[in-house]
Amino acid sequence: MLSSPAPANRPRQQLEGIRVVDLTRILAGPFCTLHLADLGAEVIKIEPPEGDPIRAQGHGHAGLSWYFAAFNRNKRSVRLDLRSPGGMAALRKLIATADVVVDNFRPDVMEHMGLDWTTLQTLSPGLIHTSINGFGETGPYAQRPSFDFIAQAMSGFMSLNGNAQTGPLRTGVPISDLVAGTYAALGTVAALVRRGQTGEGERVSTSLVDGLMSMGAFFASNFLATGELPQANGNDHGLVAPYGLFSAADGEIAIAPSNDGVYFKLLKALNLSHLKDDARFASNALRVQHRAEINAQINDALRSHSRAHWIDVLNAAGVPAGTVQTLAGAYADPQVHHQQMVMDVEHPGHGTVKMLGFPIKFTQSPCEVRLPAPDLGADTQAVLRELGYDDEQIRQLNTSQETTS
Amino acid sequence: MLSSPAPANRPRQQLEGIRVVDLTRILAGPFCTLHLADLGAEVIKIEPPEGDPIRAQGHGHAGLSWYFAAFNRNKRSVRLDLRSPGGMAALRKLIATADVVVDNFRPDVMEHMGLDWTTLQTLSPGLIHTSINGFGETGPYAQRPSFDFIAQAMSGFMSLNGNAQTGPLRTGVPISDLVAGTYAALGTVAALVRRGQTGEGERVSTSLVDGLMSMGAFFASNFLATGELPQANGNDHGLVAPYGLFSAADGEIAIAPSNDGVYFKLLKALNLSHLKDDARFASNALRVQHRAEINAQINDALRSHSRAHWIDVLNAAGVPAGTVQTLAGAYADPQVHHQQMVMDVEHPGHGTVKMLGFPIKFTQSPCEVRLPAPDLGADTQAVLRELGYDDEQIRQLNTSQETTS
Numbered sequence: 053m054l055s056s057p058a059p060a061n062r063p064r065q066q067l068e069g070i071r072v073v074d075l076t077r078i079l080a081g082p083f084c085t086l087h088l089a090d091l092g093a094e095v096i097k098i099e100p101p102e103g104d105p106i107r108a109q110g111h112g113h114a115g116l117s118w119y120f121a122a123f124n125r126n127k128r129s130v131r132l133d134l135r136s137p138g139g140m141a142a143l144r145k146l147i148a149t150a151d152v153v154v155d156n157f158r159p160d161v162m163e164h165m166g167l168d169w170t171t172l173q174t175l176s177p178g179l180i181h182t183s184i185n186g187f188g189e190t191g192p193y194a195q196r197p198s199f200d201f202i203a204q205a206m207s208g209f210m211s212l213n214g215n216a217q218t219g220p221l222r223t224g225v226p227i228s229d230l231v232a233g234t235y236a237a238l239g240t241v242a243a244l245v246r247r248g249q250t251g252e253g254e255r256v257s258t259s260l261v262d263g264l265m266s267m268g269a270f271f272a273s274n275f276l277a278t279g280e281l282p283q284a285n286g287n288d289h290g291l292v293a294p295y296g297l298f299s300a301a302d303g304e305i306a307i308a309p310s311n312d313g314v315y316f317k318l319l320k321a322l323n324l325s326h327l328k329d330d331a332r333f334a335s336n337a338l339r340v341q342h343r344a345e346i347n348a349q350i351n352d353a354l355r356s357h358s359r360a361h362w363i364d365v366l367n368a369a370g371v372p373a374g375t376v377q378t379l380a381g382a383y384a385d386p387q388v389h390h391q392q393m394v395m396d397v398e399h400p401g402h403g404t405v406k407m408l409g410f411p412i413k414f415t416q417s418p419c420e421v422r423l424p425a426p427d428l429g430a431d432t433q434a435v436l437r438e439l440g441y442d443d444e445q446i447r448q449l450n451t452s453q454e455t456t457s
Numbered sequence: 458m459l460s461s462p463a464p465a466n467r468p469r470q471q472l473e474g475i476r477v478v479d480l481t482r483i484l485a486g487p488f489c490t491l492h493l494a495d496l497g498a499e500v501i502k503i504e505p506p507e508g509d510p511i512r513a514q515g516h517g518h519a520g521l522s523w524y525f526a527a528f529n530r531n532k533r534s535v536r537l538d539l540r541s542p543g544g545m546a547a548l549r550k551l552i553a554t555a556d557v558v559v560d561n562f563r564p565d566v567m568e569h570m571g572l573d574w575t576t577l578q579t580l581s582p583g584l585i586h587t588s589i590n591g592f593g594e595t596g597p598y599a600q601r602p603s604f605d606f607i608a609q610a611m612s613g614f615m616s617l618n619g620n621a622q623t624g625p626l627r628t629g630v631p632i633s634d635l636v637a638g639t640y641a642a643l644g645t646v647a648a649l650v651r652r653g654q655t656g657e658g659e660r661v662s663t664s665l666v667d668g669l670m671s672m673g674a675f676f677a678s679n680f681l682a683t684g685e686l687p688q689a690n691g692n693d694h695g696l697v698a699p700y701g702l703f704s705a706a707d708g709e710i711a712i713a714p715s716n717d718g719v720y721f722k723l724l725k726a727l728n729l730s731h732l733k734d735d736a737r738f739a740s741n742a743l744r745v746q747h748r749a750e751i752n753a754q755i756n757d758a759l760r761s762h763s764r765a766h767w768i769d770v771l772n773a774a775g776v777p778a779g780t781v782q783t784l785a786g787a788y789a790d791p792q793v794h795h796q797q798m799v800m801d802v803e804h805p806g807h808g809t810v811k812m813l814g815f816p817i818k819f820t821q822s823p824c825e826v827r828l829p830a831p832d833l834g835a836d837t838q839a840v841l842r843e844l845g846y847d848d849e850q851i852r853q854l855n856t857s858q859e860t861t862s
Binding site for chain 1: 471474515516599604606614634649661663675676678680686687776780783785786788795812820822
């Protein structure tokens with residue numbers, strides 16, 4: 053726990069010495085514990101005999117799913133059959149050594165497992181128990197099965213994507229899982245700060261729907277203030293013009309002037325300053341009304357040079373501009389390279405795995421890959437021994453697992 | 458700071474006693490400090506004489522932007538002209554009392570203001586300084602102006618949205634700002650945990666692009682493993698069928714069976730169990746190949762009843778299903794109501810403001826609105842007095858602000 057010293061050769065990480073028992077699988081839960089692990093916590097991933105289903109999903113090399121590898125770096129793996137009394141007994145012993153337990157079961161599964169709040173606090177006084185679910189821990193939909201697509205649909209998030217032709221469109225990535233996992237990490241770490249002051253444990257939860265709802269930004273407040281539903285505007289900005297994708301000589305370029313000042317900089321950079329006096333474009337409201345005309349003027353001006361030219365010129369002029377990159381483009385981008393957002397990680401026995409880097413940068417104690425993603429049950433023996441199990445008992449636990457799986 | 462006691466009538470909040478000096482404006486930064494404020498920190502928002510530009514944006518009532526109100530609840534406001542020596546002197550005194558400083562200036566602006574890391578640590582030993590920027594603190598694009606649309610485009614995030622007809626499509630909400638703000642909060646709170654152990658300060662930063670990049674999920678790992686670019690699939694799932702929007706008697710319904718087990722439950726609930734033996738649909742891979750045919754079968758079955766009927770039946774059967782809700786539908790939803798995700802908050806002088814609720818739930822010390830969003834400079838006098846300014850000095854500071862604004 054917190055008393056363990058940092059190795060002498062590097063600064064103490066943010067969550068170093070915090071032990072997390074991780075009962076999650078698939079995506080939202082493992083993304084939460086990935087954050088905790090990247091921040092330095094010891095995350096012990098409890099896997100069923102057959103392993104986290106993600107081990108069998110996604111592409112990879114040398115018997116390793118790179119999806120699994122990316123979401124489970126910096127974690128340890130203990131293989132435990134929680135359907136067996138022996139497995140549950142070992143889990144309870146492990147929880148007694150933990151600071152945090154994270155689950156993404158449906159609400160009340162932990163209680164059915166005999167791991168209600170009171171029991172957890174008895175096992176480990178001051179424990180933080182964090183849960184991620186679909187719709188919230190209580191309420192009429194609490195027991196519904198959940199999935200990212202449904203959360204995007206139910207939360208209103210999808211209704212803001214797409215355009216008049218497409219109707220509501222899902223965001224491509226499973227954004228509700230990723231947001232809920234991040235909120236669960238934030239809530240957990242905040243509860244650790246409180247525990248540092250009070251010694252008290254905390255019950256933290258978040259849901260796929262609540263997480264996305266909290267991201268309504270000005271769409272939410274404007275709808276609540278006026279009762280008028282926002283329109284999905286594709287790549288246009290509903291309230292700003294010019295804004296969106298334009299055509300340079302060799303392809304599309306994204307330009308986003310956020311206010312009149314930046315709009316004037318755009319006109320100057322494009323040699324269009326005479327449009328400042330054009331009555332049709334005298335205000336943002338008028339430009340929204342004459343969007344097609346102002347866009348045509350800008351496209352005419354852009355057509356003379358390449359995207360690369362304009363991106364340099366516009367950014368130097370203070371106008372946000374960039375290309376629409378594929379993943380290939382983004383991952384080869386010099387800035388992305390500089391930020392180390394794609395990393396090579398050695399996985400002994402599985403070769404070098406490429407994965408995304410750390411979005412949060414710390415100067416004093418940067419995140420790092422201390423451990424590659426574990427093989428299934430790689431740490432079972434070490435962790436059970438630490439809990440007082442002898443080799444024979446560990447063998448028996450493993451045997452009973454093999455018969456039930 | 459941390460020694461201040463919690464009021465006797467409620468449990469101590471997670472970040473109670475933490476003082477945050479908030480130099481941010483607009484969206485990403487204020488979303489970070491909103492999280493810190495909702496978790497109980499004392500957030501002192503430093504506003505220029507003319508105020509955060511968001512005060513003048515979005516709809517509202519009685520002279521208050523509800524967008525501003527939602528993003529600035531639980532904060533205090535100090536009006537300070539940082540272009541004047543007196544304003545900067547007051548800021549330095551205030552930072553000397555702070556645990557955290559947050560900015561969303563372009564990289565190196567803090568240094569130009571004389572607030573480099575060494576100076577900040579001298580002013581307040583152990584201070585955590587958190588920055589949010591567009592592309593990262595260093596690297597070839599570090600000085601570029603940034604904006605959500607550009608971050609969505611450059612990061613590859615947009616390339617995963619939309620479908621073959623639309624091409625890359627922005628996600629409607631300014632997701633890069635919201636994600637970066639949340640990561641900045643997570644990094645800040647993690648640094649507070651570390652400071653609790655070591656007493657040391659930390660320099661935390663994140664960027665709009667790095668935040669979105671970290672959310673590539675399986676698209677990222679599959680691309681990195683294979684070199685094959687993912688396709689944007691609209692509301693279909695590239696790797697799963699059936700999945701997406703289907704037609705009940707009175708409109709569309711979202712259905713997302715994640716694996717064969719759930720697919721069989723769907724067939725049973727729709728009285729289509731005979732399709733289990735249909736060779737065209739014998740595996741997920743075959744169903745992806747025959748997506749149109751399996752979707753037609755499902756649509757035929759759904760057409761007999763309403764969405765409400767099927768949502769009950771399918772969820773009871775363990776199949777994730779829901780409607781695509783507008784914001785009006787989502788905000789009126791009984792589950793959303795139960796989760797208190799839309800709240801009424803009294804703003805003296807501005808009436809009752811509706812705003813989104815708290816996505817992270819704590820059982821022991823729940824988030825609450827302690828303070829409505831402040832009027833511009835509402836806390837200037839109280840905070841400056843606490844710093845030792847007398848009434849005459851405060852009057853002079855205010856006068857100099859009025860002449861420079």
